[in-house]
Amino acid sequence: MADLSIDFAGVKAPNPFWVSSGPPSNTLYQLNRAFEAGWGGFVWKTLSDPLLNVTNRYGGIHYGRTRAIGINNIELVSDRPREENLREIREAKRRWPDRALFVSAMVPSKREAWHRIVEEIQETGADGIELNFGCPHGMPERGMGAAVGQVPEYCEMITSWAKEVAKVPLMVKLTPNVTNIVEPARAAVKGGASALSMINTVYSIMGVDLDTLEIQPSVRGKGTPGGYAGPAVKPIGLYMVSKVARENLGVPISGIGGIESWRDAAEYILLGATSVQVCTGIMKYGFQIVKGMISGLSRWMDEKGFARISDFSGLAARKIAPFGELDIMYRTVAEIDYSRCIYCRRCYTACEDGLHQAIELVQKNGRAVPRIKEEECVGCRMCSLICPAQCIRMVERDRGFPSQSWSEIVAANPGIDSDWKVMRRWRKEHNWRTK
Template identity: 45%
Template structure:
């Protein structure tokens, strides 16, 4: 699909001061825009942060130095491995995103940016944890009331460009969010593309902070509004676009289909689940508590994985049935091990995002994720992620079908049950009794 005409980068601005550029089809955009790499300080030597308790592999430029190939191509963009920093605190600025690339992450999604960060005012404390009752060191749930990036938009754009100059072969994804304003979305897209980002992720899913401005989940839950905004973005963008879906909705496939029908290349799911972490029984105040008060936030970490897997399964099935598998899917929700990630890929995910897991364990976690997925692949003789992506989807069906399958299995078992003892042989039914114990 050809995009409407816009002017070249650095060219004339229109009356609103926005750059207009000629648009090309997304397939025509070069995979990498920066020919010269500015080498930064050599990364520190990698190590297994779990001290031998989990598999580990060294990762150089995003590629494990040994074991099966983990690279994948998603919407024409090559990832050295499928593990992506999810939008949030681990992608707040140049320094932390650089750390992610140095440790080996296949891609980084920056914390969501908007044109006017002056409206973003965070509070602290803004996190609350749920710990295991049997092991108080184990975090099983995490709530945040954090907003999108509060850093100046111009500063973030400078850092995007710097990252792409230094890491031209690594995937940088811009998470973007705006109000219901076509001009604002178009300017946001144009400015980010000038910095060389590879993919857009549209934040239609943040469950807190800005619903009164019809942003985040408030937009993602309104299919009519979503359709219009996705249309604006699809017309303006020259690079692949993913829509990040909210789980705070009855049927996640409804907005998912709207976004894909508008022309977007893929979906990401899930964002956090609206939650209240708990109430302090001494003070009677909810957590996290700011000056005695709180507000519902977004729930993440390993406790949400079963919910995330169900939502991902629904979206992957929809993509397979309605788009013949021609749309991409990035899975998010409670991933802390390679086994977690493998489950998402078995349900059809092309990439797997991690945010809270990095906040708990640190950026070197990617080396363990890679090694653990490689162990799975070796066990099953898989040579690439394509060999097993979506392999578990065919095993989902309706409850009615499960009843039918069980009944048929019981009938087959009954027919082949055979005789329990020699006393059960009869003269009249001798041949049938014999047949009931034959295996072929």
């Protein structure tokens, strides 16, 4: 059976599923429940200086009948006294020596403040410290969180201050609210980070109440942009983890963002993560979801022949290439499985108006049946994505020419990327149809 245990920056954990810093990781009571359910690690809700939270802290985005595909929050960091948190953390580590326990921290950008918090946390026996450079609301106004994560120089400087006194690994948690995540990642490693975690939440406004004209969530009439999380942000997290993983910075990555199942976790690991963290998934479904994550991931690893997490970490990241290296000669067209078609005509309408006019309706037995016009189909894949019956798939067709990428085509046909005459000649030679 697959071995799910990991070594993350020198910290051992029985599995890669960790509770992320947030509402589920606020107390010892929750930590006990999480570890009893089987979570391999826990990142304690961010410790900071005294503060007050507002009510109406969360907003949700619903799509169709699915509730909360994304949530946004304007919650700050832990509002419990620091001594209380530290006492519970000490007790937690004593009770659960085999689990990974990191403590998230965020204090004003002063060397002494960082020295103090790092020393206080490591005295508890915690395995590591997560430096929160990602919180997008409230804290940046006080010069913390994303205000640090968005400036690589600050990331490096503050990490190096923490490193001056740290005896345990420092994991830097990055904000996705940047143009190029690699820059703060690189800076954090330069400053002494032993690991990176990403993503924290994404800047967002959840909506506007059309009766009151207030943004959501509203705090007695006023709102503030918050951080977006949950399944809706998974693609952003996957992208950012893969981008940093491909830089080979020499430190492990903890993948975060929209993880609710073992499949989500496997995708993060395939793109370069070693561990994963879950916040919204637990806020919605509770700690027990880890059971399905453990059994599902083990089963899949057994099926695939992966003995341990490191056997597949990063495998999919290697399949990411610049656009110029993609095979332009690869051709797919849509194919309808009529045994499952419900004749809703959504594929026809979408293709006819919004896309490439490659689906027609033909009358059969008194009803309008969609038919793919292969010669017109550009292989965009939209019909297959929207079909409610999931009866459209893409199938490969031979173009009659060997594989070639755009970079190779440009190299072999000088001027093709700037001169339409050259492009037209190439298209003619290759029987290339366009819309």
